[in-house]
Amino acid sequence: MTFEVVAGDPGSPVILHVPHASREVVGSGLLLGAGELAEELDNLTDAWTDVIAARAAGAALRRPWMLVNRLSRLVVDPERFTDDTEEMLAAGMGPVYTHGYAGRRLRADDPARDAALLAEHFFPYAAAMTTLTGERLAATGRAVILDIHSYPSEPLPYELHGTGPRPPICLGTEGAHTPPWLLDAARGAFAGAGEIGLNSPFAGCYVPSAYWQRDTAVSALMVEIRRDIYMREPGGAPTPGLDTLGRGLGALVDAIG
16 A cells, blocks of 8 residues: 555544655665665664654544554655755755665656656555545644654754754744744753754645645754654664653644644
8 A cells, every 4th residue: 555544533634644664665666685785774864753643642631643654764755755856955965865865865866767767656655645645634723743753863864954953853844834833832841852943954834736835834844853863773663762752752743733
């Protein structure tokens, strides 16, 4: 399955978006041996973020909705844009990656293959997120997207802005879509996790393009979690910090609800 929509409470406006937790790469056309592929996945997968989101959903007083990517970002990255002219596209890490976390060649250049991957995976995913957001708006008058990610304690070579602070929790914002009340709620919910930073080492958050800069009833916040506080890096088992983060994210869902 390319992605999964997990139903929540009909009255909840909250969507937990988990785009980078999977290691599944079937049908991706990658030109890597088993060891090389494992290394890429260890470094680029936001490991266990689907578990953190699921625990938060289970603990919340009003269960949020979830959209979880069941394919690795090495197949397609649903958080890139197909018309992207930004630096990540130039680095070979647009919607279909041709290069990996340290610049390794992952695929040959093949526009026809890329178009097929986008048609099969990227556009249906984007449509599902747009539909889910619209349904929350219709049901509750608002939608609140919490974009759940993780990042390593030390910068990876692909990070073009990796020299800034790397706090335990980084909150990524997107203009009018991230109101002050949502930031305040996140700071309170994750207060027990350590220092909370803003837009470093990663900035922004996911808003479906149909609503981006068009509808401020759609709020969004990216929650970036430094991996060493909940797992053994680069791709190892979770530690007790995972439970703390699940409770914190659940508290944020409750604060929104």
